[in-house]
Amino acid sequence: MKTTPYRLGAIAPRSGLIGATALVGASMFAGPAMASDTTMQLIQMMRDNGSITQAQYNQLKAAAADDEQQQAHAQSARPVADQASLEARVDDKLAEMEWASKIKLKGDIRLRYQYGDNSGRENAAGNNIDRNRGRVRYRLGIITTPMDRLEVGAGLASGGSDPRSTNQTFSDNFSSKGINLDYAYAQYEFTDYFAAIAGKFKFGDYLWIPTDVMWDGDINPEGVSARLNFDNALGESFANGGLWVLNEFGGNNSDPYLYYGQLGQQLASGNVFATLAGTWYGFENTAQPGTFNPDYSAGTNTDDQFGIVNVNGELGTKFAGGKASLIGEYLLNTETDTNEDTGFAFGAKVGIERWSFKYIYADLDANAVPDIFPDSDRLGGATDMKGHEIAGAYALTDVVELGLDYYNTERKSIDLDEQILQADLSVKF
CATH class of the missing domain: 2.40.160.10 (Porin)
Structure with a gap:
């Protein structure tokens, strides 16, 4: 029986799209920089060797770009959220110490x-x-x-x-x-x-x-x-x-x-x-x-x-x-x-x-x-x-x-x- 060596080009178009999507999703955990570089290189290589069609390539490229934009937005929003959290904690502490503003010490020594x-x-x-x-x-x-x-x-x-x-x-x-x-x-x-x-x-x-x-x-x-x-x-x-x-x-x-x-x-x-x-x-x-x-x-x-x-x-x-x-x-x-x-x-x-x-x-x-x-x-x-x-x-x-x-x-x-x-x-x- 003759066997066929394993290569990317042998993946069926439908299963190729699923595998490529998984690879794109995995690469997104590395952060926005990898999503913009490594991920695009991967899906381009898969298109070139026939693992995915041009239409699938366009679909994955759009998805990767959308994910990159969302992560960038999340990164920019994090300092605002962190600042809001800090202000909330400060307000809680000030509320706990409100009694101090109601007390005054005074005295003298002669x-x-x-x-x-x-x-x-x-x-x-x-x-x-x-x-x-x-x-x-x-x-x-x-x-x-x-x-x-x-x-x-x-x-x-x-x-x-x-x-x-x-x-x-x-x-x-x-x-x-x-x-x-x-x-x-x-x-x-x-x-x-x-x-x-x-x-x-x-x-x-x-x-x-x-x-x-x-x-x-x-x-x-x-x-x-x-x-x-x-x-x-x-x-x-x-x-x-x-x-x-x-x-x-x-x-x-x-x-x-x-x-x-x-x-x-x-x-x-x-x-x-x-x-x-x-x-x-x-x-x-x-x-x-x-x-x-x-x-x-x-x-x-x-x-x-x-x-x-x-x-x-x-x-x-x-x-x-x-x-x-x-x-x-x-x-x-x-x-x-x-x-x-x-x-x-x-x-x-x-x-x-x-x-x-x-x-x-x-x-x-x-x-x-x-x-x-x-x-x-x-x-x-x-x-x-x-x-x-x-x-x-x-x-x-x-x-x-x-x-x-x-x-x-x-x-x-x-x-x-x-x-x-x-x-x-x-x-x-």
Whole structure:
């Protein structure tokens, strides 16, 4: 039997088309470059040796060209698809991290050298004892906005439980220093003009106070407050009010508290600005022992009844590179049975570019205000006192400041005076 050697030309025309199509399809996996070169060479060779007809050649050539165009289009579309996929993944990550945009950290650290000369602190020989202290204050706050118009904040601060101090003195052989809850509040803005706050919070926009003759700047009251402000022909009017808890006793339901209401008006005309406000503080159940913690009060009140009228104001002007203003407060305790019922403070503030200066003269009768509230740097926050404060500061940068603060204060009813000098380096972040 005679056999026929194998060659391409022996393939039947129909089966030749099928085989050629398979070869073309296989070559397409090598990419567009092979489809345009090797594939066309294969089908041309098959036509030349008779494996496929001219019509089949034309059909395969058209199919190869169509496949080449589709693959080229797919290749050009891939970067666009890859970019879209990348953008989708980035959007997903940003959505997962959206909470971060609702959180703000803020804080400061203050390093202080303090010198004190107190005539009431004497040694056995009757000589005054000077006091030198290194001190540090550290505060860190976390402010969040979980939803529109709602703000929740909490802050930690160095110091102990004294409401008037967040300082820690360098002492006790490098002992660790305490950190406490300084404030924790929730605030909601019902409209652009009305807001309320509850918890332990800073005075902020809920009580306008130009000096610290009644309120030490470290005090954060506890309770609830509200504010209302609106524009008028003179400028902006504001009304503040609230109820603050003073203490809580488990043995009765007559817990001491205070409530207050404040009305004020801000004025502005050209470079001149002014603020005038009046405040009423009402106190309830303060006659109970322990209402004002003796560990933190100065012990200078002789009466425990308070109802305080407070009038305060500021008048200033702006000029190139800064501003200056006069400030003042007047206080009257209408509830005390004693004649030691008034207090006042007046002074001035100046800010010129990176420099700032302040002067305050303060005078408090023994029962003008509770002796647990005033600035603790004036004779430990005592009432029955009068004295001067002169302060200056220079901002090295937007966040770093050097400051000097000098107090010269004396008790009015006894022979006691004190001088304090504080040198500060403060850093905000």
